[in-house]
Amino acid sequence: MTEKDIVPYRPGLEGVTAGISSVSDIVAEENRLIYRGYDILDLAAHAEFEEVAYLVLHGDLPTRSQLETFKAELLKHRELPSELYSVLKNLPKSSNLMGALQVGVATLGAMEPLANDNSHEANLQKATKLTAQMATLVANGWRILQGKEPTPPSNSLNHASNFLHMLFGKEPDEFYGKVMNLTFILYAEHGYNASTFTARVIASTLADMHSAVTGAIGALKGALHGGANEAAMEAMLAVGTPDRAESWVLEQLGQKKRIMGFGHREYKTGDIRATILRNYVQKVAERAGDMKWFEIQDIMQKVVLREKNLHPNVDFPAAAIYYMMGIDIPVYTPIFAAARITGWSAHIIEQHDNNRLLRPRSDYNGPRDLAFKPIDQRG
Ligand code: ACO
Numbered sequence: 001m002t003e004k005d006i007v008p009y010r011p012g013l014e015g016v017t018a019g020i021s022s023v024s025d026i027v028a029e030e031n032r033l034i035y036r037g038y039d040i041l042d043l044a045a046h047a048e049f050e051e052v053a054y055l056v057l058h059g060d061l062p063t064r065s066q067l068e069t070f071k072a073e074l075l076k077h078r079e080l081p082s083e084l085y086s087v088l089k090n091l092p093k094s095s096n097l098m099g100a101l102q103v104g105v106a107t108l109g110a111m112e113p114l115a116n117d118n119s120h121e122a123n124l125q126k127a128t129k130l131t132a133q134m135a136t137l138v139a140n141g142w143r144i145l146q147g148k149e150p151t152p153p154s155n156s157l158n159h160a161s162n163f164l165h166m167l168f169g170k171e172p173d174e175f176y177g178k179v180m181n182l183t184f185i186l187y188a189e190h191g192y193n194a195s196t197f198t199a200r201v202i203a204s205t206l207a208d209m210h211s212a213v214t215g216a217i218g219a220l221k222g223a224l225h226g227g228a229n230e231a232a233m234e235a236m237l238a239v240g241t242p243d244r245a246e247s248w249v250l251e252q253l254g255q256k257k258r259i260m261g262f263g264h265r266e267y268k269t270g271d272i273r274a275t276i277l278r279n280y281v282q283k284v285a286e287r288a289g290d291m292k293w294f295e296i297q298d299i300m301q302k303v304v305l306r307e308k309n310l311h312p313n314v315d316f317p318a319a320a321i322y323y324m325m326g327i328d329i330p331v332y333t334p335i336f337a338a339a340r341i342t343g344w345s346a347h348i349i350e351q352h353d354n355n356r357l358l359r360p361r362s363d364y365n366g367p368r369d370l371a372f373k374p375i376d377q378r379g
Contacts, residue, residue, distance in 0.1 A: 009363055014265065018197065018358075023056060023346045024189045028266045033273065035189050036060065044276050049159045049184040049339070050074065056189050056342040057127050057349070070128065077132035078153035078162065080104075080140065081111060088144045097142055097334045098221045102214050104137040105130070109210025118206060118352040126209045127345030134341045135159060138334040139166035160184050163338070167327065175287065176325050179280055183318055186273040187336050189343030191266070195219040195226065199344045203351040204358040216344045217337050223260060226340075229315035229332040232261030233323050236296055245299035253307055261316030262304050270311040277317035284324045293320040 010016050025034040033040040036055050043052050054062040054070045062070060084107050091100055108130070109115055114122040140150035143166075151166040161177035163184075172180075190196070198219035202212040220226035239248045252259060264271055278297075285294040297312075297320055304310050315336075322332050 006361070012265070018192055019200065021191070021347065021350055022059070023343065023350060024191050026191050026266045028268065031267065031270050031272050031275075033190070040186065040272060041276070043185055044182055047185060049181050049188070052185045052188055053131050053159075053342045056346045057124060057131075073128050074132040074159065075155060077129045078136055080133060080136050080150075081108075083111065084108065084137075085140075085144070085150060088141055091145065093145055093147060095145055097138065097145060097330050098217060098337070100141045100145060101134075101137055101334050101337060102217045104141060105134070105210055105217065106214045108133060109208060109214065112208075112210060115208045115210065118203075118208065120349060120353055123209055123345070123349045123352060127342070127349065130209070130213065130345060131341050132159075134338040135163045136166060138331065138338045139163055142167065142328065142331050142334070143169070163335075164325075167331070176284075179284060179321060179325070182280065183277070183321065183335070184339040186276060186314055187318075187339035189340070189346065193225065194222075195340065196344055196347050200347050200351045201358045203348040204355055206352075206355065209345065209348050212348045213341065213344055216340075220337055220340065221333060226315070226333045226336040228260045228313070229319045229322070229336060230329050232316050233319040233329050233332065235260050236293060236300075236320065236323075239296050239300070242292065242295040242299055245296050246303050249300055249303040250307070253304075259300070259304050259308075259310075261319060262308070262310040262312055264311075264313045267311065267313070271313045273314035274312045274317055277314065277321065278312075281317045281320050281324075284321050288324045290324075293324060296320075 007016070023036065026032075027034065035043060035052065036059055038055065038061070043055075047055075050071050051062060051067060053074075054067060058066075084104060087103060087107050088100060091103065112126065114126055117123075136150075136153055143150055148169070151169045154162045154165050157165055157172070158177070158181065160181035161172045161174075164172035164177060164180055192200075195216040199212040199216040202215045203209070223231045235252075239245050249259060281294050281297055285291045297316065301312055301316075304312075318336075319332060322335070323329070327335075
């Protein structure tokens with residue numbers, strides 16, 4: 001490699017193109033998000049998560065018969081192998097759910113007959129299975145950590161409603177099923193974000209899909225990425241009441257702290273996913289008969305925009321919605337993972353289909369030419 005081939009270092013890799021992909025397009029300047037050519041606004045308004053999962057994985061919207069086949073395949077894999085339940089039941093009850101999710105996916109990978117087959121066809125099969133299994137892993141994994149029995153998946157409910165059915169162990173409210181469907185769609189895919197990039201790096205070594213997904217879950221967990229939905233809810237709980245929202249934000253900013261659920265590397269004038277979900281914060285609050293979290297969000301948004309010119313990202317409204325639906329906070333980032341499995345898988349497939357090892361370089365800034373001293377001369 002010659003000097004002229006070397007691209008200068010950009011902190012955080014900001015603005016660096018690290019690959020070419022046809023899975024999604026973030027048109028930040030227009031505040032648009034496109035999955036495989038379809039605008040997220042249309043998908044959010046009209047689609048079922050299963051259709052979007054098919055679109056993200058296969059590259060186009062399914063016909064009716066393709067959708068039926070895909071749904072049947074998902075249904076077949078909703079239940080987890082009994083060996084995996086044994087593993088989950090053996091985890092200490094204090095385990096965190098993201099860790100349990102990594103254990104779960106790694107276990108499924110260890111048991112996967114097609115584990116070492118990275119062909120397009122095998123990867124699609126594994127992705128479909130994982131899409132079904134991750135929802136069960138999150139819902140029943142959480143139940144197990146709470147000392148409850150897992151709920152057998154439903155054979156009749158769609159993916160999002162079945163998730164709520166398993167999580168709560170009862171028939172889900174129809175409206176909440178629709179809201180969950182929407183958040184699954186909005187969380188499904190988002191370009192070369194940190195967790196997807198992690199998945200692609202792992203896949204680029206020719207490691208299998210389950211290994212790449214296990215790594216992606218780890219990358220998602222951090223508060224600067226998927227962990228922000230849990231952190232945002234903790235922040236709102238710390239605010240407590242609408243009358244404290246402005247002073248709380250100002251206090252945090254005064255201490256140079258970040259307000260979780262705000263800001264985005266790509267979107268600087270707003271995240272369309274947050275705009276879509278904002279209406280649902282209101283709708284869910286009205287349904288719950290308590291506008292508190294809507295009002296707190298409203299004030300926080302105005303103050304953060306005024307003080308920092310930062311807009312909320314998808315995690316901010318999602319957190320309030322999940323909270324008002326009665327979902328425990330440690331389940332929020334795992335839900336993100338259960339939706340993002342489609343995007344991760346599509347990127348892993350794209351990587352495997354046209355692979356070159358992802359191996360950037362670093363500029364060394366440590367010492368050179370130090371004299372080696374044998375250990376007994378080092379004090
Ligand atoms: N609250 C307060 N200040 C912020 C925030 C925030 N949420 N986000 C960025 N800033 C400030 C930083 O402190 C920094 O200020 P400085 O220049 O005075 O030091 C400046 O804005 C730039 O911050 P960077 O981290 O360099 O910006 P970047 O574009 O790389 O960050 C990120 C994007 C990590 C998402 C950031 O906005 C953030 O930390 N947000 C909070 C965490 C969050 O919500 N993450 C979820 C992202 S969406 C997703 O993963 C689904």
